[in-house]
Amino acid sequence: MSLVFHSPRSAEEAASLLAADPTARPLVGGTDLIVQMRSGSAVPSAIVDLKRIPGLAEIRPHNGGFAIGAATPCTALLKDPELCRAWPGVVEAANLIGSVQVRNRATMAGNLCNASPAADSVPALVAAGATCLVIGPDGEREVAARDIPTGPGKTSLKSGEFIAEIRLPPRPSGGADAYLRSIPRTEMDIAVVGAGVALQVDADGVCTAARIALGAVGPTVVLVEEAGAALVGTRFEDSALEDMVQKVRAACRPIDDKRGPAAYRTAMAGVLARRVVSIARERAGAEA
Amino acid sequence: MSKIAVCTEVNSDVHEFLCDPGDSLLDALREKLDLTGSKEGCGSGDCGACTVMLDGEMVCSCLVLAAEADGRKIVTIEGVAEGSVLHPLQQKFLELGALQCGFCTPGLIVSAKALLDSKPDPDEEEVRYWLAGNLCRCTGYDKVVRAVMETAAELRQEGVKA
Numbered sequence: 001m002s003l004v005f006h007s008p009r010s011a012e013e014a015a016s017l018l019a020a021d022p023t024a025r026p027l028v029g030g031t032d033l034i035v036q037m038r039s040g041s042a043v044p045s046a047i048v049d050l051k052r053i054p055g056l057a058e059i060r061p062h063n064g065g066f067a068i069g070a071a072t073p074c075t076a077l078l079k080d081p082e083l084c085r086a087w088p089g090v091v092e093a094a095n096l097i098g099s100v101q102v103r104n105r106a107t108m109a110g111n112l113c114n115a116s117p118a119a120d121s122v123p124a125l126v127a128a129g130a131t132c133l134v135i136g137p138d139g140e141r142e143v144a145a146r147d148i149p150t151g152p153g154k155t156s157l158k159s160g161e162f163i164a165e166i167r168l169p170p171r172p173s174g175g176a177d178a179y180l181r182s183i184p185r186t187e188m189d190i191a192v193v194g195a196g197v198a199l200q201v202d203a204d205g206v207c208t209a210a211r212i213a214l215g216a217v218g219p220t221v222v223l224v225e226e227a228g229a230a231l232v233g234t235r236f237e238d239s240a241l242e243d244m245v246q247k248v249r250a251a252c253r254p255i256d257d258k259r260g261p262a263a264y265r266t267a268m269a270g271v272l273a274r275r276v277v278s279i280a281r282e283r284a285g286a287e288a
Numbered sequence: 289m290s291k292i293a294v295c296t297e298v299n300s301d302v303h304e305f306l307c308d309p310g311d312s313l314l315d316a317l318r319e320k321l322d323l324t325g326s327k328e329g330c331g332s333g334d335c336g337a338c339t340v341m342l343d344g345e346m347v348c349s350c351l352v353l354a355a356e357a358d359g360r361k362i363v364t365i366e367g368v369a370e371g372s373v374l375h376p377l378q379q380k381f382l383e384l385g386a387l388q389c390g391f392c393t394p395g396l397i398v399s400a401k402a403l404l405d406s407k408p409d410p411d412e413e414e415v416r417y418w419l420a421g422n423l424c425r426c427t428g429y430d431k432v433v434r435a436v437m438e439t440a441a442e443l444r445q446e447g448v449k450a
Contacts, residue, residue, distance in 0.1 A: 002290075003308070003309040003310045004290070004309055005292055005309035005353065005355040007355070007358075027353070027356075029351075030351050030352065030353065030356075031333055031348075031351050034312070034350075034351045034352075034353065035331075035332045035333065035351065037310060038331055038332070039332075047309060047353070047355075049353075049355075049356060051356070073345075075345070098333060098421065099333070099336060099420050099421020099422075100346060100399070100402075100418060100420075100421055101333065101336055101339055101346050101347050101348045101399070101421045102333050102348065102351075102421065104342075104345040104346060104347050105347050105348075105351060105352070186417075186420075187417060187420040188334070188420050188421060
Protein backbone atom coordinates (compact mmCIF):
# COMPACT_ATOMS: atom_id res chain seq x y z
CA MET A 1 0.00 0.00 0.00
CA SER A 2 1.60 3.20 -1.07
CA LEU A 3 1.32 6.46 0.77
CA VAL A 4 1.47 9.93 -0.78
CA PHE A 5 2.43 13.13 1.02
CA HIS A 6 0.86 16.42 -0.08
CA SER A 7 1.76 19.87 1.11
CA PRO A 8 -0.92 22.17 -0.35
CA ARG A 9 -0.48 25.95 -0.30
CA SER A 10 -4.18 26.84 -0.21
CA ALA A 11 -7.33 25.65 1.57
CA GLU A 12 -9.02 24.98 -1.78
CA GLU A 13 -6.16 22.76 -2.89
CA ALA A 14 -6.27 20.90 0.45
CA ALA A 15 -10.03 20.36 0.14
CA SER A 16 -9.73 18.98 -3.39
CA LEU A 17 -6.87 16.65 -2.39
CA LEU A 18 -8.92 15.37 0.56
CA ALA A 19 -12.07 15.04 -1.53
CA ALA A 20 -10.24 13.15 -4.27
CA ASP A 21 -9.23 10.35 -1.91
CA PRO A 22 -11.61 9.09 0.78
CA THR A 23 -8.80 7.59 2.85
CA ALA A 24 -6.65 10.75 2.75
CA ARG A 25 -6.09 12.30 6.17
CA PRO A 26 -5.31 15.92 7.01
CA LEU A 27 -2.18 16.42 9.12
CA VAL A 28 -1.42 19.28 11.48
CA GLY A 29 0.36 18.33 14.72
CA GLY A 30 0.49 14.62 13.96
CA THR A 31 0.54 13.63 17.63
CA ASP A 32 -2.47 11.36 17.15
CA LEU A 33 -2.37 10.61 13.41
CA ILE A 34 1.27 9.51 13.24
CA VAL A 35 0.83 7.28 16.29
CA GLN A 36 -2.24 5.71 14.65
CA MET A 37 -0.38 5.20 11.38
CA ARG A 38 2.43 3.51 13.24
CA SER A 39 0.13 1.19 15.15
CA GLY A 40 -1.81 0.39 12.00
CA SER A 41 -5.12 1.74 13.33
CA ALA A 42 -5.02 4.42 10.60
CA VAL A 43 -3.98 3.36 7.09
CA PRO A 44 -4.36 6.47 4.95
CA SER A 45 -3.33 6.42 1.30
CA ALA A 46 -2.46 10.12 1.41
CA ILE A 47 -1.40 12.67 3.99
CA VAL A 48 -2.42 16.26 3.38
CA ASP A 49 -0.19 18.51 5.51
CA LEU A 50 -2.19 21.68 6.19
CA LYS A 51 0.65 23.60 7.89
CA ARG A 52 1.90 25.36 4.75
CA ILE A 53 -1.46 26.98 4.04
CA PRO A 54 -0.91 30.69 4.77
CA GLY A 55 -2.54 31.88 8.00
CA LEU A 56 -3.45 28.41 9.23
CA ALA A 57 -1.07 28.64 12.21
CA GLU A 58 -2.12 32.15 13.24
CA ILE A 59 -4.44 33.64 15.83
CA ARG A 60 -6.33 36.69 14.62
CA PRO A 61 -9.17 38.88 15.87
CA HIS A 62 -12.58 37.78 14.58
CA ASN A 63 -15.94 39.50 15.28
CA GLY A 64 -14.58 40.88 18.54
CA GLY A 65 -13.33 37.41 19.52
CA PHE A 66 -10.67 35.14 18.09
CA ALA A 67 -10.05 32.91 15.08
CA ILE A 68 -7.41 30.32 15.90
CA GLY A 69 -5.91 28.70 12.80
CA ALA A 70 -6.26 24.91 12.84
CA ALA A 71 -2.48 24.40 12.74
CA THR A 72 -1.81 26.59 15.80
CA PRO A 73 -0.01 24.41 18.35
CA CYS A 74 -1.26 24.44 21.95
CA THR A 75 1.86 26.20 23.28
CA ALA A 76 1.37 29.06 20.78
CA LEU A 77 -1.92 29.89 22.52
CA LEU A 78 0.09 30.83 25.63
CA LYS A 79 1.97 33.47 23.63
CA ASP A 80 -1.22 35.43 22.84
CA PRO A 81 -1.89 37.65 25.89
CA GLU A 82 -5.32 38.77 24.63
CA LEU A 83 -6.49 35.18 24.19
CA CYS A 84 -5.09 34.21 27.61
CA ARG A 85 -6.96 37.10 29.20
CA ALA A 86 -10.24 36.35 27.44
CA TRP A 87 -10.34 32.52 27.58
CA PRO A 88 -7.84 31.31 30.21
CA GLY A 89 -9.76 28.04 30.67
CA VAL A 90 -9.44 27.13 27.00
CA VAL A 91 -5.72 27.96 26.95
CA GLU A 92 -5.11 25.97 30.15
CA ALA A 93 -7.08 22.98 28.91
CA ALA A 94 -5.06 22.84 25.68
CA ASN A 95 -1.87 23.07 27.71
CA LEU A 96 -2.69 20.09 29.90
CA ILE A 97 -2.33 17.77 26.90
CA GLY A 98 0.79 15.57 26.86
CA SER A 99 4.25 17.07 27.32
CA VAL A 100 5.88 20.30 26.10
CA GLN A 101 7.15 18.31 23.09
CA VAL A 102 3.63 17.15 22.28
CA ARG A 103 2.01 20.56 22.87
CA ASN A 104 4.53 22.23 20.56
CA ARG A 105 2.90 20.21 17.76
CA ALA A 106 -0.58 19.22 18.96
CA THR A 107 -3.52 21.50 18.09
CA MET A 108 -7.04 22.03 19.43
CA ALA A 109 -8.44 21.31 15.94
CA GLY A 110 -6.65 17.96 16.02
CA ASN A 111 -7.88 17.31 19.56
CA LEU A 112 -11.46 17.88 18.33
CA CYS A 113 -11.06 15.72 15.22
CA ASN A 114 -9.34 12.88 17.07
CA ALA A 115 -12.70 12.71 18.85
CA SER A 116 -11.49 11.11 22.04
CA PRO A 117 -14.17 11.46 24.73
CA ALA A 118 -11.32 12.40 27.12
CA ALA A 119 -9.87 15.21 24.95
CA ASP A 120 -8.88 18.00 27.33
CA SER A 121 -9.45 21.05 25.13
CA VAL A 122 -12.92 19.96 24.00
CA PRO A 123 -15.04 20.56 27.15
CA ALA A 124 -13.36 23.97 27.51
CA LEU A 125 -14.13 24.85 23.87
CA VAL A 126 -17.72 23.65 24.17
CA ALA A 127 -18.28 25.58 27.42
CA ALA A 128 -16.86 28.68 25.72
CA GLY A 129 -19.29 28.27 22.81
CA ALA A 130 -16.53 27.79 20.24
CA THR A 131 -17.38 27.18 16.61
CA CYS A 132 -15.30 25.74 13.77
CA LEU A 133 -14.82 27.01 10.25
CA VAL A 134 -15.06 23.84 8.18
CA ILE A 135 -13.78 23.93 4.60
CA GLY A 136 -14.65 21.26 2.09
CA PRO A 137 -15.26 20.62 -1.58
CA ASP A 138 -18.65 22.37 -1.35
CA GLY A 139 -17.26 25.49 0.31
CA GLU A 140 -17.29 26.68 3.90
CA ARG A 141 -19.61 26.13 6.83
CA GLU A 142 -19.50 27.09 10.49
CA VAL A 143 -20.16 24.26 12.94
CA ALA A 144 -20.42 24.34 16.73
CA ALA A 145 -17.38 22.64 18.31
CA ARG A 146 -19.76 20.36 20.25
CA ASP A 147 -21.16 19.02 16.96
CA ILE A 148 -17.77 17.90 15.59
CA PRO A 149 -17.23 14.68 17.63
CA THR A 150 -20.05 12.16 17.19
CA GLY A 151 -18.50 9.22 19.07
CA PRO A 152 -15.08 7.84 19.99
CA GLY A 153 -12.83 8.48 16.96
CA LYS A 154 -15.78 9.67 14.84
CA THR A 155 -16.65 13.17 13.63
CA SER A 156 -19.43 14.86 11.69
CA LEU A 157 -16.95 16.05 9.03
CA LYS A 158 -17.86 14.85 5.55
CA SER A 159 -15.47 13.47 3.00
CA GLY A 160 -13.02 16.16 1.93
CA GLU A 161 -13.80 18.47 4.83
CA PHE A 162 -11.34 19.76 7.38
CA ILE A 163 -11.37 22.32 10.20
CA ALA A 164 -9.57 25.47 9.06
CA GLU A 165 -10.02 27.50 12.22
CA ILE A 166 -11.59 27.50 15.65
CA ARG A 167 -13.56 30.61 16.55
CA LEU A 168 -14.08 31.89 20.06
CA PRO A 169 -16.61 34.63 20.78
CA PRO A 170 -15.56 37.81 22.58
CA ARG A 171 -15.39 37.34 26.30
CA PRO A 172 -18.68 38.72 27.63
CA SER A 173 -18.66 41.35 30.35
CA GLY A 174 -18.47 39.67 33.76
CA GLY A 175 -17.54 36.47 31.97
CA ALA A 176 -14.87 33.91 32.75
CA ASP A 177 -14.04 30.29 32.03
CA ALA A 178 -12.10 27.44 33.63
CA TYR A 179 -11.24 23.79 32.99
CA LEU A 180 -9.95 21.04 35.29
CA ARG A 181 -9.38 17.35 34.80
CA SER A 182 -8.75 14.45 37.12
CA ILE A 183 -5.72 12.23 36.50
CA PRO A 184 -3.82 9.95 38.88
CA ARG A 185 -0.49 11.63 37.97
CA THR A 186 0.42 15.32 37.83
CA GLU A 187 1.03 15.44 34.06
CA MET A 188 1.41 13.30 30.91
CA ASP A 189 -1.89 11.51 31.39
CA ILE A 190 -5.35 11.22 29.88
CA ALA A 191 -8.35 12.66 31.70
CA VAL A 192 -10.35 10.26 33.85
CA VAL A 193 -12.93 13.07 33.97
CA GLY A 194 -12.75 16.66 32.73
CA ALA A 195 -15.02 19.63 33.41
CA GLY A 196 -15.14 23.03 31.73
CA VAL A 197 -17.31 26.03 32.49
CA ALA A 198 -17.92 29.46 31.03
CA LEU A 199 -20.14 31.76 33.05
CA GLN A 200 -21.19 35.36 33.49
CA VAL A 201 -21.71 37.24 36.73
CA ASP A 202 -23.38 40.67 36.96
CA ALA A 203 -22.32 43.59 39.16
CA ASP A 204 -24.45 42.24 42.05
CA GLY A 205 -22.74 38.85 41.95
CA VAL A 206 -25.71 37.13 40.30
CA CYS A 207 -24.98 34.47 37.70
CA THR A 208 -26.55 35.50 34.38
CA ALA A 209 -25.29 32.66 32.17
CA ALA A 210 -23.41 29.38 32.61
CA ARG A 211 -22.37 26.56 30.31
CA ILE A 212 -20.89 23.41 31.83
CA ALA A 213 -19.31 20.73 29.63
CA LEU A 214 -17.86 17.39 30.70
CA GLY A 215 -15.24 15.09 29.23
CA ALA A 216 -14.77 11.32 29.60
CA VAL A 217 -18.25 10.66 30.98
CA GLY A 218 -19.89 9.67 27.70
CA PRO A 219 -19.04 8.78 24.10
CA THR A 220 -18.65 12.49 23.28
CA VAL A 221 -18.28 15.72 25.21
CA VAL A 222 -21.46 16.38 27.24
CA LEU A 223 -22.87 19.90 27.47
CA VAL A 224 -25.08 19.85 30.58
CA GLU A 225 -27.45 22.72 29.87
CA GLU A 226 -29.60 22.03 32.94
CA ALA A 227 -26.53 22.25 35.21
CA GLY A 228 -25.71 25.69 33.82
CA ALA A 229 -29.36 26.71 34.17
CA ALA A 230 -29.27 25.67 37.85
CA LEU A 231 -26.77 28.48 38.48
CA VAL A 232 -28.49 31.23 36.51
CA GLY A 233 -30.24 33.75 38.77
CA THR A 234 -28.36 32.56 41.87
CA ARG A 235 -25.42 34.00 43.77
CA PHE A 236 -23.79 30.59 43.82
CA GLU A 237 -25.33 29.71 47.18
CA ASP A 238 -24.52 26.21 48.45
CA SER A 239 -27.99 24.97 47.51
CA ALA A 240 -27.53 26.23 43.94
CA LEU A 241 -24.12 24.60 43.67
CA GLU A 242 -25.50 21.35 45.03
CA ASP A 243 -28.35 21.45 42.52
CA MET A 244 -25.79 22.04 39.72
CA VAL A 245 -23.68 19.11 40.97
CA GLN A 246 -26.71 16.77 41.00
CA LYS A 247 -27.55 17.76 37.41
CA VAL A 248 -23.95 17.21 36.32
CA ARG A 249 -23.93 13.72 37.87
CA ALA A 250 -27.32 12.88 36.36
CA ALA A 251 -25.93 13.67 32.88
CA CYS A 252 -22.92 11.33 33.22
CA ARG A 253 -22.98 8.06 31.24
CA PRO A 254 -19.39 6.92 31.71
CA ILE A 255 -17.85 3.53 31.05
CA ASP A 256 -15.73 1.44 33.41
CA ASP A 257 -12.21 1.14 32.09
CA LYS A 258 -8.59 0.99 33.22
CA ARG A 259 -8.60 4.73 33.90
CA GLY A 260 -11.48 4.63 36.36
CA PRO A 261 -14.78 3.01 37.29
CA ALA A 262 -18.00 4.65 36.12
CA ALA A 263 -19.13 5.50 39.66
CA TYR A 264 -15.87 7.29 40.37
CA ARG A 265 -16.11 9.29 37.16
CA THR A 266 -19.67 10.34 37.94
CA ALA A 267 -18.75 11.39 41.47
CA MET A 268 -15.64 13.27 40.31
CA ALA A 269 -17.56 15.07 37.55
CA GLY A 270 -19.59 16.80 40.26
CA VAL A 271 -16.50 17.63 42.30
CA LEU A 272 -14.68 19.10 39.30
CA ALA A 273 -17.76 21.03 38.14
CA ARG A 274 -17.97 22.67 41.54
CA ARG A 275 -14.27 23.55 41.46
CA VAL A 276 -14.33 25.03 37.94
CA VAL A 277 -17.37 27.12 38.80
CA SER A 278 -15.50 28.45 41.81
CA ILE A 279 -12.40 29.29 39.73
CA ALA A 280 -14.42 30.94 36.96
CA ARG A 281 -16.46 32.91 39.48
CA GLU A 282 -13.29 34.19 41.09
CA ARG A 283 -11.89 35.13 37.68
CA ALA A 284 -15.11 36.94 36.76
CA GLY A 285 -14.97 38.84 40.06
CA ALA A 286 -11.34 39.78 39.60
CA GLU A 287 -12.23 41.38 36.26
CA ALA A 288 -15.39 43.15 37.49
CA MET B 289 6.12 4.28 -3.56
CA SER B 290 7.52 7.59 -4.73
CA LYS B 291 10.38 9.07 -2.75
CA ILE B 292 10.24 12.62 -1.45
CA ALA B 293 13.24 14.94 -1.71
CA VAL B 294 13.79 16.83 1.52
CA CYS B 295 16.21 19.71 2.02
CA THR B 296 16.69 20.70 5.62
CA GLU B 297 19.21 22.41 7.87
CA VAL B 298 20.44 20.08 10.60
CA ASN B 299 22.89 21.40 13.19
CA SER B 300 23.71 24.34 10.87
CA ASP B 301 24.55 22.10 7.88
CA VAL B 302 22.25 21.81 4.89
CA HIS B 303 21.28 18.22 4.16
CA GLU B 304 19.37 16.75 1.26
CA PHE B 305 17.91 13.28 1.38
CA LEU B 306 15.19 11.13 -0.13
CA CYS B 307 12.57 9.62 2.15
CA ASP B 308 9.39 7.60 1.98
CA PRO B 309 6.19 9.55 2.79
CA GLY B 310 5.64 7.61 6.02
CA ASP B 311 9.21 7.95 7.35
CA SER B 312 9.49 9.82 10.61
CA LEU B 313 12.01 12.60 11.06
CA LEU B 314 13.67 10.33 13.62
CA ASP B 315 14.02 7.58 10.98
CA ALA B 316 15.60 10.08 8.59
CA LEU B 317 18.01 11.52 11.17
CA ARG B 318 19.18 8.08 12.25
CA GLU B 319 19.15 6.21 8.96
CA LYS B 320 19.75 8.84 6.25
CA LEU B 321 21.98 11.30 8.12
CA ASP B 322 23.62 8.84 10.50
CA LEU B 323 22.74 11.05 13.49
CA THR B 324 22.01 8.24 15.92
CA GLY B 325 22.07 10.30 19.13
CA SER B 326 18.29 10.73 19.09
CA LYS B 327 16.70 7.49 20.26
CA GLU B 328 13.38 5.78 19.68
CA GLY B 329 12.01 4.69 23.04
CA CYS B 330 8.28 4.43 22.45
CA GLY B 331 7.43 5.81 19.00
CA SER B 332 4.30 7.43 20.43
CA GLY B 333 5.43 10.70 22.01
CA ASP B 334 5.46 9.44 25.58
CA CYS B 335 9.17 9.04 26.35
CA GLY B 336 10.93 12.03 24.77
CA ALA B 337 14.13 10.09 23.92
CA CYS B 338 13.83 11.38 20.33
CA THR B 339 13.49 15.07 21.32
CA VAL B 340 14.99 17.52 18.81
CA MET B 341 14.52 21.24 18.15
CA LEU B 342 12.39 21.98 15.07
CA ASP B 343 12.43 25.68 14.12
CA GLY B 344 13.34 26.48 17.72
CA GLU B 345 10.65 24.34 19.42
CA MET B 346 11.30 21.01 21.07
CA VAL B 347 9.35 18.15 19.51
CA CYS B 348 9.35 14.37 19.47
CA SER B 349 11.04 13.56 16.16
CA CYS B 350 9.17 10.23 16.09
CA LEU B 351 5.94 12.23 15.69
CA VAL B 352 7.18 14.41 12.83
CA LEU B 353 7.19 13.08 9.28
CA ALA B 354 10.53 13.53 7.54
CA ALA B 355 8.69 15.14 4.62
CA GLU B 356 7.42 17.87 6.96
CA ALA B 357 11.01 18.93 7.70
CA ASP B 358 11.60 20.30 4.20
CA GLY B 359 12.96 23.85 4.48
CA ARG B 360 13.01 23.80 8.27
CA LYS B 361 15.81 24.03 10.84
CA ILE B 362 16.63 21.15 13.13
CA VAL B 363 19.03 20.87 16.04
CA THR B 364 19.75 17.42 17.45
CA ILE B 365 21.83 16.27 20.41
CA GLU B 366 24.80 16.15 18.01
CA GLY B 367 24.51 19.94 17.66
CA VAL B 368 24.64 20.66 21.38
CA ALA B 369 28.38 20.24 22.07
CA GLU B 370 30.83 22.55 20.32
CA GLY B 371 33.17 20.15 18.60
CA SER B 372 34.78 18.11 21.37
CA VAL B 373 33.81 20.64 24.06
CA LEU B 374 30.78 19.40 25.92
CA HIS B 375 27.88 21.72 26.67
CA PRO B 376 27.76 22.66 30.39
CA LEU B 377 24.60 20.53 30.75
CA GLN B 378 26.39 17.49 29.33
CA GLN B 379 29.38 18.16 31.61
CA LYS B 380 27.11 18.47 34.65
CA PHE B 381 25.17 15.28 33.83
CA LEU B 382 28.54 13.46 33.80
CA GLU B 383 29.78 15.10 36.99
CA LEU B 384 26.63 14.31 38.95
CA GLY B 385 26.04 10.92 37.37
CA ALA B 386 22.61 12.04 36.14
CA LEU B 387 22.35 8.94 33.95
CA GLN B 388 22.69 5.22 34.10
CA CYS B 389 21.96 3.45 30.83
CA GLY B 390 22.04 6.75 28.92
CA PHE B 391 19.19 6.01 26.52
CA CYS B 392 17.08 8.97 27.69
CA THR B 393 20.04 11.34 28.08
CA PRO B 394 20.13 12.89 24.57
CA GLY B 395 16.45 13.81 24.84
CA LEU B 396 16.86 15.12 28.38
CA ILE B 397 19.81 17.30 27.37
CA VAL B 398 17.99 18.77 24.35
CA SER B 399 14.88 19.45 26.48
CA ALA B 400 16.86 20.91 29.39
CA LYS B 401 18.79 23.19 27.02
CA ALA B 402 15.50 24.40 25.51
CA LEU B 403 14.32 25.25 29.02
CA LEU B 404 17.47 27.15 29.98
CA ASP B 405 17.50 28.99 26.63
CA SER B 406 14.03 30.37 27.33
CA LYS B 407 14.19 30.54 31.12
CA PRO B 408 17.63 30.83 32.71
CA ASP B 409 16.30 30.76 36.29
CA PRO B 410 13.72 27.96 36.58
CA ASP B 411 12.65 26.66 39.97
CA GLU B 412 12.60 22.94 40.68
CA GLU B 413 8.89 22.61 39.99
CA GLU B 414 9.32 24.24 36.58
CA VAL B 415 12.20 21.91 35.74
CA ARG B 416 10.14 18.86 36.71
CA TYR B 417 7.10 19.96 34.69
CA TRP B 418 9.26 20.88 31.69
CA LEU B 419 10.98 17.51 31.71
CA ALA B 420 7.74 15.56 32.26
CA GLY B 421 7.87 14.43 28.64
CA ASN B 422 11.30 12.83 29.07
CA LEU B 423 11.05 9.47 30.76
CA CYS B 424 14.02 7.90 32.52
CA ARG B 425 13.61 4.38 33.85
CA CYS B 426 16.96 4.28 35.70
CA THR B 427 17.82 7.30 37.81
CA GLY B 428 14.57 8.49 39.33
CA TYR B 429 15.08 12.08 38.08
CA ASP B 430 16.60 13.65 41.20
CA LYS B 431 20.12 13.80 39.82
CA VAL B 432 18.77 14.99 36.47
CA VAL B 433 16.86 17.83 38.11
CA ARG B 434 19.89 18.72 40.25
CA ALA B 435 22.13 18.76 37.18
CA VAL B 436 19.78 21.13 35.36
CA MET B 437 19.43 23.44 38.40
CA GLU B 438 23.19 23.54 39.01
CA THR B 439 23.97 24.17 35.34
CA ALA B 440 21.43 27.00 35.31
CA ALA B 441 23.05 28.54 38.40
CA GLU B 442 26.55 28.28 36.91
CA LEU B 443 25.48 29.74 33.57
CA ARG B 444 23.80 32.64 35.35
CA GLN B 445 26.95 33.27 37.36
CA GLU B 446 29.07 33.26 34.23
CA GLY B 447 26.50 35.36 32.38
CA VAL B 448 26.45 32.84 29.54
CA LYS B 449 23.43 31.77 27.52
CA ALA B 450 22.66 28.04 27.61
